[in-house]
Amino acid sequence: xxxxRRHEWGLLLVILLMIVLTTLLDSRHNYWNDPRQSAINILxxxxxxxxxxxxxxxxxxxxxxxxxxxxxxxxxxSVCAVLLVLLAPNEMRNSLPxxxxxxxxxxxxxxxxxxxxxxxxxxxxxxxxxPPFVATLATLVGLRSFARALVxxxxxxxxxxxxxxxxxxxxxxxxxxxxxxxxxxxxxLLAVVTWIMLSRTVLGRHLYALGGNEQAARxxxxxxxxxxxxxxxxxxxxxxxxxxxxxxxxxxANPQMLGQGYELNAIAAAVVGGCSLQGxxxxxxxxxxxxxxxxxxxxxxxxxxxxxxxxxxxxxVGMVVVLAVAFAQLRGxxxxxxxxxxxxxxxxxxxxxxxxxxxxxxxxxQKAKLAASQFGGVTALAVFGLLIGVRWLEGRRERRS
Amino acid sequence: xxxxxxxxTDRITQRFPGVVALRDVSLxxxxxxxxxxxxxxxxxxxxxxxxxxxxxxxxxxxxxxRGQVVRFxxxxxxxxxxxxxxxxxxxxxxxxxxxxNLFLGREKRTSLGLLDDREMxxxxxELLRDLECLAKPRQLVAELRVGDQQLVEIAxxxxxxxxxxxxxxxxxxxxxxxxxxxxxxxxRLRERGxxxxxISHKLDEVxxxxxxxxxxxxxxxxxxxxxxxxxxxxxxxxxxxxxxESFEREAAPSSPLPSGDSPxxxxxxxxxxxxxxxxGAKPQSKHTATPPHPSPLPGGEGTRASCNVLLxxxxxxxxxxxxxxxxxLKDISFQLRSGEVLGVxxxxxxxxxxxxxxxxxxxxxxxxxxxxxxxxxxxFEHPAEAVSAGVALVTxxxxxxxxxxxxxxxxxxxxxxxxxxxxxxxVRPRRERELALQTAKDLSVRMPGIDAAITxxxxxxxxxxxIGRWLLTKPKVLLLDDPTRGVDVGAKAxxxxxxxxxxxxxxxxxxTSSELPELLILCDRILVLCEGRxxxxxxxxxxxxxxxxxxxxxxxxxxxx
Numbered sequence: 001x002x003x004x005r006r007h008e009w010g011l012l013l014v015i016l017l018m019i020v021l022t023t024l025l026d027s028r029h030n031y032w033n034d035p036r037q038s039a040i041n042i043l044x045x046x047x048x049x050x051x052x053x054x055x056x057x058x059x060x061x062x063x064x065x066x067x068x069x070x071x072x073x074x075x076x077x078s079v080c081a082v083l084l085v086l087l088a089p090n091e092m093r094n095s096l097p098x099x100x101x102x103x104x105x106x107x108x109x110x111x112x113x114x115x116x117x118x119x120x121x122x123x124x125x126x127x128x129x130x131p132p133f134v135a136t137l138a139t140l141v142g143l144r145s146f147a148r149a150l151v152x153x154x155x156x157x158x159x160x161x162x163x164x165x166x167x168x169x170x171x172x173x174x175x176x177x178x179x180x181x182x183x184x185x186x187x188x189l190l191a192v193v194t195w196i197m198l199s200r201t202v203l204g205r206h207l208y209a210l211g212g213n214e215q216a217a218r219x220x221x222x223x224x225x226x227x228x229x230x231x232x233x234x235x236x237x238x239x240x241x242x243x244x245x246x247x248x249x250x251x252x253a254n255p256q257m258l259g260q261g262y263e264l265n266a267i268a269a270a271v272v273g274g275c276s277l278q279g280x281x282x283x284x285x286x287x288x289x290x291x292x293x294x295x296x297x298x299x300x301x302x303x304x305x306x307x308x309x310x311x312x313x314x315x316x317v318g319m320v321v322v323l324a325v326a327f328a329q330l331r332g333x334x335x336x337x338x339x340x341x342x343x344x345x346x347x348x349x350x351x352x353x354x355x356x357x358x359x360x361x362x363x364x365x366q367k368a369k370l371a372a373s374q375f376g377g378v379t380a381l382a383v384f385g386l387l388i389g390v391r392w393l394e395g396r397r398e399r400r401s
Numbered sequence: 402x403x404x405x406x407x408x409x410t411d412r413i414t415q416r417f418p419g420v421v422a423l424r425d426v427s428l429x430x431x432x433x434x435x436x437x438x439x440x441x442x443x444x445x446x447x448x449x450x451x452x453x454x455x456x457x458x459x460x461x462x463x464x465x466x467r468g469q470v471v472r473f474x475x476x477x478x479x480x481x482x483x484x485x486x487x488x489x490x491x492x493x494x495x496x497x498x499x500x501x502n503l504f505l506g507r508e509k510r511t512s513l514g515l516l517d518d519r520e521m522x523x524x525x526x527e528l529l530r531d532l533e534c535l536a537k538p539r540q541l542v543a544e545l546r547v548g549d550q551q552l553v554e555i556a557x558x559x560x561x562x563x564x565x566x567x568x569x570x571x572x573x574x575x576x577x578x579x580x581x582x583x584x585x586x587x588x589r590l591r592e593r594g595x596x597x598x599x600i601s602h603k604l605d606e607v608x609x610x611x612x613x614x615x616x617x618x619x620x621x622x623x624x625x626x627x628x629x630x631x632x633x634x635x636x637x638x639x640x641x642x643x644x645x646e647s648f649e650r651e652a653a654p655s656s657p658l659p660s661g662d663s664p665x666x667x668x669x670x671x672x673x674x675x676x677x678x679x680x681g682a683k684p685q686s687k688h689t690a691t692p693p694h695p696s697p698l699p700g701g702e703g704t705r706a707s708c709n710v711l712l713x714x715x716x717x718x719x720x721x722x723x724x725x726x727x728x729x730l731k732d733i734s735f736q737l738r739s740g741e742v743l744g745v746x747x748x749x750x751x752x753x754x755x756x757x758x759x760x761x762x763x764x765x766x767x768x769x770x771x772x773x774x775x776x777x778x779x780x781f782e783h784p785a786e787a788v789s790a791g792v793a794l795v796t797x798x799x800x801x802x803x804x805x806x807x808x809x810x811x812x813x814x815x816x817x818x819x820x821x822x823x824x825x826x827x828v829r830p831r832r833e834r835e836l837a838l839q840t841a842k843d844l845s846v847r848m849p850g851i852d853a854a855i856t857x858x859x860x861x862x863x864x865x866x867x868i869g870r871w872l873l874t875k876p877k878v879l880l881l882d883d884p885t886r887g888v889d890v891g892a893k894a895x896x897x898x899x900x901x902x903x904x905x906x907x908x909x910x911x912x913t914s915s916e917l918p919e920l921l922i923l924c925d926r927i928l929v930l931c932e933g934r935x936x937x938x939x940x941x942x943x944x945x946x947x948x949x950x951x952x953x954x955x956x957x958x959x960x961x962x
Contacts, residue, residue, distance in 0.1 A: 200827045201823075201826065201828060202820060202823060202828060204828075205812070205816070205819055205828065206819075208805075212805040213801075213802075213804065213806070215802050216802050217805075220788075220817050220870070221783075221785040221787070221789070221817060223783065
């Protein structure tokens with residue numbers, strides 16, 4: 001199997017392009033002036049998101065979907081904190097060190113919780129027969145509230161004080177995320193292991209077969225239920241791991257905020273990296289580049305517009321997913337004479353894109369202290385004019401042929 | 402015809418990425434004729450028809466309808482011009498009623514703008530009656546048999562004043578009765594003056610129906626012949642462009658037996674519970690339909706099958722919960738010897754596929770009865786167990802149940818034998834390639850390369866890859882479910898030769914087929930199923946199409962239940 005296919009090379013190119021653009025457009029030129037700190041920031045974010053994206057990729061390649069990873073992060077972060085509280089109530093209350101034994105037990109317990117939830121998914125899907133979307137949607141909704149109840153009840157019964165979050169002050173535990181090298185090495189290690197598993201083992205080949213054609217896989221003597229069990233447990237345990245890293249990073253387990261919406265970022269990264277939601281297609285190098293790309297775009301926009309960038313994170317992720325997948329699929333189509341702006345829907349689409357472009361321009365110019373409304377209006381009009389021009393050209397090309 | 406063709410194509414060329422599907426095809430079709438279009442898979446028949454029906458629009462060349470150059474932008478425009486197509490995979494919405502499907506996109510409305518179901522159902526009822534279709538207008542399409550669904554499509558075409566009807570392999574999924582009904586419907590359509598373009602693999606029906614036959618090969622028009630001036634042999638020759646192998650049936654097409662009409666006068670053996678057997682049909686029916694052909698095997702059948710019983714099935718039943726019949730299979734007993742080819746004949750729904758699935762541990766429910774493999778009783782609960790015990794199943798629906806379309810040729814071949822490519826837990830790509838390449842070469846798979854996409858191969862070569870996949874598991878029993886469906890004439894002969902070779906190596910083969918002549922050529926013995934029961938067993942020397950068809954349509958079995 002080749003290491004990089006066309007998709008991966010394309011991603012790499014776009015990543016480099018984004019880095020250059022950010023360096024130029026950022027008024028402080030952070031990437032140029034302080035490359036080390038910038039790289040560390042991006043790498044940290046990439047490692048955290050990447051760990052859950054690996055799980056998402058494996059599930060997607062096997063033809064399923066795991067919507068629960070965000071809630072799974074909240075749940076396992078909470079489980080970890082709750083275990084720490086139960087094992088060392090006084091130390092946790094007074095922010096004292098809890099000791100290695102307690103930490104390892106909590107970590108093992110959290111990973112066990114991940115295994116159990118993953119197995120629950122597999123059972124619901126293979127035995128009860130729920131579609132993966134429904135099974136993991138249930139845990140997406142359920143686990144977060146379960147985690148909140150858990151934190152509330154345990155703090156009440158142990159400390160006699162109801163809390164909605166648990167602070168984890170232990171330095172040993174926090175060090176897992178404090179130094180970049182632990183999450184980064186963990187991510188790199190997991191990525192390589194997952195990559196080899198998918199591309200060089202029988203298990204991996206069978207996962208691709210399962211995703212590509214489940215019935216044919218079963219009729220080829222492949223134990224499809226066991227494979228699904230593996231895939232969902234793999235994904236859930238990686239989420240558990242990420243959950244603990246997030247708790248270590250923020251020194252607190254807040255089940256309401258932790259990992260909110262991360263499942264979609266992980267799925268988006270896998271999809272941008274070339275995984276097909278139909279299953280059977282995708283690679284780990286692609287997924288890793290997808291994560292990196294997503295983080296670099298988000299970071300780049302934050303650098304350019306400075307403050308309040310988290311507001312735009314969702315907008316950026318959405319656009320990146322649409323663009324990346326559209327480019328991957330449309331390579332041949334444009335040449336085949338497909339019309340993108342034909343008919344009434346085409347006109348509305350042109351208006352839509354013009355409005356989005358105008359709004360983006362207005363927001364951007366406001367941040368850059370320019371005349372927002374004029375700048376936005378002009379952009380919207382220009383984009384609209386351009387798209388109507390495209391529409392006209394498409395129509396003419398069709399009439400000619 | 403030369404004066405004013407209804408449809409004519411002028412040097413039409415259709416390119417798809419990487420292939421030229423049609424090259425300079427010029428064709429004239431007269432009003433009211435029934436034109437058969439024949440050719441191997443990939444010859445361009447369907448592409449040509451899709452151009453006529455407005456599905457492919459990116460072709461080069463001219464299409465004329467009544468002398469006027471037209472270029473349809475979609476099926477809607479073609480239908481408005483009077484051309485309808487009935488696809489091989491039917492195009493109906495299964496969750497909607499028959500009437501709703503008939504008027505899909507052209508719904509009748511009341512003065513209030515609401516759907517006028519009553520009117521639509523009335524018209525649908527009339528159309529269906531005309532076509533001898535038993536479906537009710539209010540029935541959901543999903544509840545209908547394939548044959549009735551097809552008639553719904555024909556009714557739909559008629560309801561929009563179709564002048565030209567394109568039928569793409571319309572009989573491929575029909576029972577004999579339904580085929581006979583379809584022939585009558587076609588006759589009636591012709592009386593109305595409908596021009597019919599008929600794509601088919603089956604030469605016997607082409608000769609029964611067509612006025613003229615057009616042969617396509619590799620995207621080019623080879624020749625158009627008057628049906629009465631030619632022979633199936635000549636057409637088959639033109640289709641493959643080479644001499645058809647001796648495995649092909651030698652002479653005239655068989656006449657498909659109208660089922661149900663034949664009296665089931667042959668005595669029913671009493672064997673209740675142990676399976677019903679019938680050896681040697683009526684002597685006069687012997688060799689009436691099938692001409693004698695030279696035994697393709699050195700030594701003949703007697704020496705091929707050893708006495709070594711490989712598989713023994715006793716009283717096998719497969720329940721069918723929630724169905725009026727209660728069982729899909731009932732009290733099936735038979736033996737398979739090593740080196741033997743055992744055929745399973747039966748109409749659609751007789752339980753051929755279900756029987757093979759039972760033997761492979763892939764049945765929908767748990768079968769009862771005993772299956773012994775080399776003397777050991779086995780009860781497979783998952784195909785994985787069957788595979789490790791040495792049973793292999795090549796499934797009927799290649800695309801849906803066999804192929805991994807996103808994988809390469811090599812990966813498709815090696816899938817079931819991955820453990821042979823592993824050392825120290827890791828797959829060795831080179832070893833995998835060699836294994837796949839060796840198998841592909843062994844089965845003479847024609848392919849651009851071992852890393853090519855499996856979807857780029859022709860049906861016959863895909864089938865060889867899947868058989869290769871199973872041969873790598875070193876099976877003792879090979880189950881082939883309609884292995885030559887959708888496979889062209891030349892590749893069929895190769896598959897037959899391959900099956901023979903496997904038998905010489907001692908593998909026992911069970912093969913089903915919807916084409917009786919194929920079973921007669923291939924098998925040492927033929928079992929006949931009818932509605933889940935074994936209604937006949939023939940040695941090759943005693944078998945004839947007539948006798949098998951009688952056993953397969955034994956309606957009297959019902960009374961016994």
